[in-house]
Amino acid sequence: MSAPTVALIFAHPYAERSLANRELLKAIDDLSFVERRPLYDLYPDFDIDIEAEQGRLETVDTMVLQHPVYWYGMPALMKLWIDEVFTMGWAYGEGAAALKGKRLQWVATTGGDFDAYSKDGPHGHPFEAFVAPMRQTALFCGMDWLEPIVVHDAHSDQAEVAAAGQRYRARLLTFETARKRLPA
C-alpha cells in the first residue's frame, strides 16, 4: 500500500449529529490514499501537536479542509489549527515552501439553503462573498486553490448531500490520478 497523498483535515465539534459530514466521509471511506485527521477527536483540549501536523502535511500533495460553516467561517478548532500549524518560516515568509505547489480543496457544509446566501436572504450575500479568507490563506502559502465543494442545506436535503458525496469522491480520485511528484 502506498503512502497517503491526501491529508483530510476534518473539524466538526458535533460530528455525530451532522448528516452531511457523515455522508461526505462515508462516500470517501474506502480511499486508501486519504489520511483522515479529525481534529476534534485528535485535539479535544485544543492542544495541537504542531510538529506532527506539519510532518503529515509535508508528505502529501493535497490538503482537504472539511467543516461546517459557523458564522461565515471555520469552527474555532480548525482556525486554531491554521493559526498554529501555518508558521512563519514554514508556511510563509522568506524561504518557506512547505505548502508551496500543494493543492487546497475546501469542503464546506452550510445549514442555510442556497437561497439563504443571496442579497435578499438572511445571509445578505452569495456564499462567494465569504470565500476570500480561505482562498487567500491558500494563495499566501503558494498553494493551488481549487473550486470549493459547498453543500448547502446540509441538515435536510439528503439528495443534495448524496450528490455532493459523489462529487467529493470523484474529486479526490482525480487527485490520486494526477498525483504530484513533489521534491523530496
Added chain:
Amino acid sequence: MSAPTVALIFAHPYAERSLANRELLKAIDDLSFVERRPLYDLYPDFDIDIEAEQGRLETVDTMVLQHPVYWYGMPALMKLWIDEVFTMGWAYGEGAAALKGKRLQWVATTGGDFDAYSKDGPHGHPFEAFVAPMRQTALFCGMDWLEPIVVHDAHSDQAEVAAAGQRYRARLLTFETARKRLPA
C-alpha cells in the same frame, strides 16, 4: 459610578508582544464605562463560560471586538467565543433578541501595511474583501454594524498606532454620549 455600557472583548494570544494592541488599550484605559474581557486571560484553556459571557453582553449596549488579524480573520479563541456565546434562541432564531439593536465595533490590527492589502500586494485584495464574515455576523444578530477601526502595519508604525488609539478613544466616547436606552 454607573455600570459599564461597553463590553470590550479582546483576544490576543501574545498580548504583551503586541505594540499596537497595548497602545490601543492604553488609549482607553481610563474609560470607566468600558468593561474589558481579555479572552486569553479569562479562558487560557479555551473553556468559555457561556452564561457569564451572555450575561455581560445583556447589560451593555455596545460590543467591541478587538484583535489582531490572523489569516484574514479572528484568532481562534475569539472565533470560539462567537461560536459558543452566540447561541440559537439567544443571539438568533425565532424570538431571539439578546443582541438586537446593540452596536458592534470591530477593531482589527494587521501586520501588513496598507499597500499589502491591494490587488497587487501579498494579500491580493483590499482589506474590505475580508470584512464580510464579521459584518454579516453582526447583521444576522440584528446588531448595528459600525465602520471598523483597522490599524495596519501594527508592528512598526508607531505614529499610525498612536493616531488609531486616539480615534478609538474618540469613538468609544461617542458611544457613552449616545448611550442607548435599551429595554430592561
